[in-house]
Structure formats: C-alpha cells, structure tokens
Amino acid sequence: xxxxxxxxxxxxxxxxxxxxxxxxxxxxxxxxxxxxxxxxxxxxxxxxxxxxxxxxxxxxxxxxxxxxxxxxxxxxxxxxxxxxxxxxxxxxxxxxxxxxxxxxxxxxxxxxxxxxxxxxxxxxxxxxxxxxxxxxxxxxxxxxxxxxxxxxxxxxxxxxxxxxxxxxxxxxxxxxxxxxxxxxxxxxxxxxxxxxxxxxxxxxxxxxxxxxxxxxxxxxxxxxxxxxxxxxxxxxxxxxxx
Amino acid sequence: xxxxxxxxxxxxxxxxxxxxxxxxxxxxxxxxxxxxxxxxxxxxxxxxxxxxxxxxxxxxxxxxxxxxxxxxxxxxxxxxxxxxxxxxxxxxxxxxxxxxxxxxxxxxxxxxxxxxxxxxxxxxxxxxxxxxxxxxxxxxxxxxxxxxxxxxxxxxxxxxxxxxxxxxxxxxxxxxxxxxxxxxxxxxxxxxxxxxxxxxxxxxxxxxxxxxxxxxxxxxxxxxxxxxxxxxxxxxxxxxxx
DNA sequence: CAGTGGTCTAGACCACTTT
DNA sequence: AAGTGGTCTAGACCACTGA
Numbered sequence: 001x002x003x004x005x006x007x008x009x010x011x012x013x014x015x016x017x018x019x020x021x022x023x024x025x026x027x028x029x030x031x032x033x034x035x036x037x038x039x040x041x042x043x044x045x046x047x048x049x050x051x052x053x054x055x056x057x058x059x060x061x062x063x064x065x066x067x068x069x070x071x072x073x074x075x076x077x078x079x080x081x082x083x084x085x086x087x088x089x090x091x092x093x094x095x096x097x098x099x100x101x102x103x104x105x106x107x108x109x110x111x112x113x114x115x116x117x118x119x120x121x122x123x124x125x126x127x128x129x130x131x132x133x134x135x136x137x138x139x140x141x142x143x144x145x146x147x148x149x150x151x152x153x154x155x156x157x158x159x160x161x162x163x164x165x166x167x168x169x170x171x172x173x174x175x176x177x178x179x180x181x182x183x184x185x186x187x188x189x190x191x192x193x194x195x196x197x198x199x200x201x202x203x204x205x206x207x208x209x210x211x212x213x214x215x216x217x218x219x220x221x222x223x224x225x226x227x228x229x230x231x232x233x234x235x236x237x238x239x240x241x242x
Numbered sequence: 243x244x245x246x247x248x249x250x251x252x253x254x255x256x257x258x259x260x261x262x263x264x265x266x267x268x269x270x271x272x273x274x275x276x277x278x279x280x281x282x283x284x285x286x287x288x289x290x291x292x293x294x295x296x297x298x299x300x301x302x303x304x305x306x307x308x309x310x311x312x313x314x315x316x317x318x319x320x321x322x323x324x325x326x327x328x329x330x331x332x333x334x335x336x337x338x339x340x341x342x343x344x345x346x347x348x349x350x351x352x353x354x355x356x357x358x359x360x361x362x363x364x365x366x367x368x369x370x371x372x373x374x375x376x377x378x379x380x381x382x383x384x385x386x387x388x389x390x391x392x393x394x395x396x397x398x399x400x401x402x403x404x405x406x407x408x409x410x411x412x413x414x415x416x417x418x419x420x421x422x423x424x425x426x427x428x429x430x431x432x433x434x435x436x437x438x439x440x441x442x443x444x445x446x447x448x449x450x451x452x453x454x455x456x457x458x459x460x461x462x463x464x465x466x467x468x469x470x471x472x473x474x475x476x477x478x479x480x481x482x483x484x
Numbered sequence: 485c486a487g488t489g490g491t492c493t494a495g496a497c498c499a500c501t502t503t
Numbered sequence: 504a505a506g507t508g509g510t511c512t513a514g515a516c517c518a519c520t521g522a
Binding site for chain 3: 250309
C-alpha cells in the first residue's frame with residue numbers, strides 16, 4: 001500500500017474541516033490566520049496554504065480586512081463538477097453503492113469526427129467500450145469510451161471493467177491528465193431510453209469529452225449520459241478571481 | 243475610475259500568458275521556477291503563486307520532478323463554469339454582443355418551495371424579474387430572478403435592467419457572495435419554446451440556483467435556460483487534489 | 485485606528501522524475 | 504546524480520474592513 005504521510009497543510013485542512021463540522025466556530029467565523037498559526041504551531045504560510053485550498057473547495061470564504069468564514073452549503077456539495085475523476089466515486093459520494101456492467105467491447109473503424117478528436121486517421125480501428133453504472137439494479141449512468149486500438153497493449157478486450165483512467169494507464173501506458181468536456185442537454189431516444197429504463201422523450205444531461213494524456217495528446221473520446229432523477233450535478237459558482 | 247495597480251503575481255501571470263500565446267515555450271515546457279524567478283527579478287514564491295493560479299484556471303499543469311507545462315486547450319475554454327458571474331460577460335466571451343430585454347417585473351406571493359429557498363414565510367411577496375438575452379435578435383438565454391420584496395429598497399421595479407448581482411448590491415444592500423447551482427436537463431414547453439424561438443420538445447440546459455450574500459443568507463432564487471445551439475458550456479476536468 | 489487578510493522576500497530542505 | 508516542483512519557515516509591509 002502507498003504510505004506517504006500527510007503534509008502539515010493537509011493536517012491543518014483536516015483539523016479545520018473537523019472543527020467546522022463540529023460547529024466549533026461561532027457564526028461561521030474562523031480565527032485569524034496568525035492566531036491559528038501560533039495555536040497549531042505552524043507558520044502563517046502553512047495556514048494560508050490550507051485556507052487557499054479550502055477556499056477552492058468552496059468550503060470557506062476569505063474577505064480581506066474582515067476575516068475568514070465558513071461556507072455552509074460548501075460542505076454538502078458532493079460532486080464538484082470540475083474534479084470528477086471516476087463515476088464510481090461520484091455515485092458513492094451520493095450515498096450509492098454502484099455496480100458496473102460492461103455492456104459491450106468491440107473495435108470499429110473511426111469516422112471523420114472521431115478520428116479528428118483522437119488525432120488518428122479516418123478508418124483507423126478504435127476500441128469501443130460501453131458501460132452501465134447501476135444502483136440497486138436501477139441504471140444511473142451510461143458511458144461509451146473510445147480509444148485508438150493502436151494504443152492498447154493487450155490485443156483482446158481485457159481490462160474493460162477497470163475505470164477508464166486506470167485502463168489508459170495500465171493497458172495503454174498513457175495516463176490521463178485531464179478532460180475537456182461539453183455539457184449537452186439531450187432527449188433520450190429508443191435505444192438509450194431502454195438502456196436507462198426511461199420513457200423516450202425524457203430529458204437527460206450528457207457529457208461529451210476528450211481525454212488528454214500528460215503530454216497533451218488526445219487519447220480518449222467519451223460520451224456519458226446521466227439519469228437526472230437519480231444523479232443531479234450541483235456546483236458552487238463564485239466571482240472570478242475570488 | 244478604480245486604479246489599483248496589478249500585483250507582481252498578476253504581472254507574472256500576464257507575462258506568462260503572453261509568452262504562451264506567442265508560442266514562446268518549446269513543446270509546451272515552461273522554464274523552471276527558479277529560473278523564471280531570477281529572470282523576472284521576483285522571488286520564487288511569487289512565481290509559484292502565479293503558477294498556482296494559472297493551474298487553477300486550467301492553463302498549465304505542474305508535475306513534481308518533471309516540470310511545468312502548457313495546457314493547450316485551457317486557453318480556448320471561454321466560459322469557466324464555476325466562475326460565471328454575469329451572462330452578459332459569458333456571451334461576450336463567446337464573441338457575441340448581446341442585448342438584454344426585461345420581459346416582465348411583478349410581485350407575487352411566494353409558494354412553499356420558493357419561501358423555503360429564500361428563507362421567508364409562505365405568502366410573503368416576492369419580486370420576480372424575467373429577462374431575455376439576445377444576440378442579433380436571436381434569443382440565447384432566458385432568466386427568471388426572484389428576490390424577497392422586503393429586501394428591495396425602491397418600491398417600484400427600478401433597476402431590473404441591471405445585472406442581478408448589481409441589483410442586489412445597489413437596490414438591496416445585500417451583495418452576492420456565491421451561488422449554489424443545479425444543472426438540470428429540460429425539454430422546452432410551449433411558453434419557453436416560444437420565448438427562445440425553438441420548437442417544443444427541444445432539449446435545453448437549465449440552471450436552478452440559490453444566491454447567497456456574504457453572510458451566507460439566501461437572497462436570490464434564479465432559473466436560467468440556455469439555447470444549446472448558440473451557447474454550449476465547456477469545462478476542464480482534472481483529478482481532485484491536482 | 486486596530487485588526488484582518490493580501491503580497492512579497494530569501495532561504496532551507498524534501499519528494500519525485502528523469503538521465 | 505542532477506534537476507524539478509512541493510513543503511515550510513520567519514518576518515516585513517500593504518490594503519482593506521469595521522467599530
């Protein structure tokens with residue numbers, strides 16, 4: 001198992017989170033940076049580092065000259081849209097215990113759009129993996145991942161059960177760096193509606209994304225569809241630069 | 243006009259952005275922190291501060307032991323979902339020159355859900371403001387803002403043309419701190435479809451949000467609907483903690 | 485005016501990646 | 504082993520908020 005001890009900053013973050021959920025801070029006011037620094041025996045820089053990260057997580061708000069304050073709703077937002085990495089994790093955060101079924105794996109030639117997305121030639125073969133995430137036999141997410149077949153080390157479809165970022169790491173040697181995602185509203189048609197067990201005509205949210213490896217090369221094209229009645233995305237929006 | 247000189251960190255950020263778009267960095271590799279620090283005559287901390295912010299903007303990626311790299315797609319993502327403040331700005335970022343029409347302002351009694359959202363009593367009066375954002379006479383966004391009438395200083399509907407965050411600041415004295423937003427896929431019905439000049443049955447993305455002031459009190463309930471064919475949201479997703 | 489967060493410095497050592 | 508980003512310190516001064 002990986003050990004790696006938590007840094008001071010991480011310990012400070014954990015400490016503050018505990019005190020926040022315990023309701024330690026009157027009216028949501030967090031003690032001044034200098035006070036916390038001496039109290040915890042670390043430098044003010046370390047406190048500021050922890051504050052900075054908590055602010056980015058939407059948990060606190062800092063106001064110059066006024067103080068640092070707890071952001072009540074921030075604690076309840078489970079899926080931080082920009083930091084989603086695995087749908088399994090997202091579902092667990094929502095209190096589900098998901099099961100995953102691989103619906104199909106196949107290779108097929110790439111169309112023009114897909115080839116452009118993946119940086120390959122039209123007609124090059126692409127490995128397509130369809131998966132369904134369920135909670136209690138209720139389908140929640142349908143995903144379709146497409147990877148250039150030339151990247152995959154194993155010839156057969158082994159590893160399709162893995163989360164896609166692990167598949168790309170272990171079976172392609174191209175660890176995922178980030179996604180560029182588009183948010184698209186769709187109306188479910190016959191096939192997808194059947195799959196998600198919803199009536200045709202039901203609106204759903206869809207992610208269309210391209211995954212890039214650490215060298216900025218596109219390695220993945222993915223399409224995901226979510227059942228809005230079972231999984232709804234929330235986010236905190238705040239002024240840019242804050 | 244407000245003066246406020248840019249901090250060193252902001253100057254470093256601007257400098258780096260310029261060099262990035264100019265293609266100054268071979269293969270997307272940005273010089274080491276220490277090198278940049280001496281070159282620009284600032285401390286390494288300042289460089290790291292700038293890097294940290296650029297990383298959060300999705301423009302660069304840092305890899306311990308390896309280096310700092312340009313994130314090509316990061317430069318093109320115009321609307322950073324979590325930092326949207328004014329739709330006017332979002333549309334301008336997309337290259338539009340939007341016009342705004344106030345469709346209606348009225349007061350009405352709050353229903354149970356709305357009262358709960360705004361922290362008022364059911365039946366208390368609420369000021370409702372409907373707006374339409376257009377580009378070249380093409381409707382793009384329809385918004386509906388609801389504020390407790392008791393918060394509004396002016397009795398008449400003055401100020402409805404202002405961006406809502408300015409309205410809350412100037413006409414209610416309750417400056418907006420952040421939104422908690424839900425992403426909801428919808429199918430346009432008759433009224434909204436007419437308004438946006440789309441066929442009924444067209445899918446659309448909808449934000450349902452509650453705006454909180456700086457003291458964590460709810461002050462705004464808002465619903466916004468977007469034409470997907472004219473305005474599509476993109477975002478960069480990366481591993482949590484990265 | 486007192487107190488708070490924001491900016492900045494100079495330097496030390498650690499953890500990781502790459503050669 | 505060399506080079507890079509990650510963590511951390513101690514201290515100075517500035518900009519803003521609120522009583």
